[in-house]
Amino acid sequence: MAKNQLQKELKKKRPFDSHQKEAVLNVLRTNDQFQNRLGKLFRQYGLTSSQYNVLRILRGEGKPMPCLEIGERMIQVVPAMTGLIDRLENQQLVRRKRCAQDRRVIYIELTKKAKTVLNEMDQPVTELERKLVGRLTRAEAKELSRLLEKARQSVAEISD
Numbered sequence: 001m002a003k004n005q006l007q008k009e010l011k012k013k014r015p016f017d018s019h020q021k022e023a024v025l026n027v028l029r030t031n032d033q034f035q036n037r038l039g040k041l042f043r044q045y046g047l048t049s050s051q052y053n054v055l056r057i058l059r060g061e062g063k064p065m066p067c068l069e070i071g072e073r074m075i076q077v078v079p080a081m082t083g084l085i086d087r088l089e090n091q092q093l094v095r096r097k098r099c100a101q102d103r104r105v106i107y108i109e110l111t112k113k114a115k116t117v118l119n120e121m122d123q124p125v126t127e128l129e130r131k132l133v134g135r136l137t138r139a140e141a142k143e144l145s146r147l148l149e150k151a152r153q154s155v156a157e158i159s160d
Contacts, residue, residue, distance in 0.1 A: 064109035
């Protein structure tokens with residue numbers, strides 16, 4: 001039986017134990033490679049992928065947001081949102097504002113500097129995303145998204 005691409009990449013001698021194992025390893029391998037390429041681009045702007053994600057969320061919302069809500073929208077779960085926001089604030093990319101009605105709530109807003117950095121990043125990020133999935137047709141990309149969303153539904157059903 002001919003080896004598939006993942007078997008070749010991993011230099012695996014025998015077939016995978018199951019289609020599920022192969023699928024999970026393919027997702028993990030692809031995620032790792034995508035994260036490496038994106039991370040390299042983000043580092044050119046002094047950011048991590050999590051920091052970029054925060055800035056992208058804030059720009060998309062178009063107004064200051066509570067820190068907890070930003071955390072809920074993150075692509076990757078970040079256990080220490082406070083530290084992440086601290087680093088962005090130290091880079092003068094975000095500002096904290098305490099809510100007047102409920103002093104426990106902290107709003108995070110983008111600075112002009114952050115908006116400038118994001119605008120500079122837009123084209124390189126879009127270009128890299130195109131390259132990363134460039135071999136997929138529009139229909140294949142939509143199908144891949146659909147299948148990944150379907151796979152993630154299983155995660156919600158697994159009890160911790």
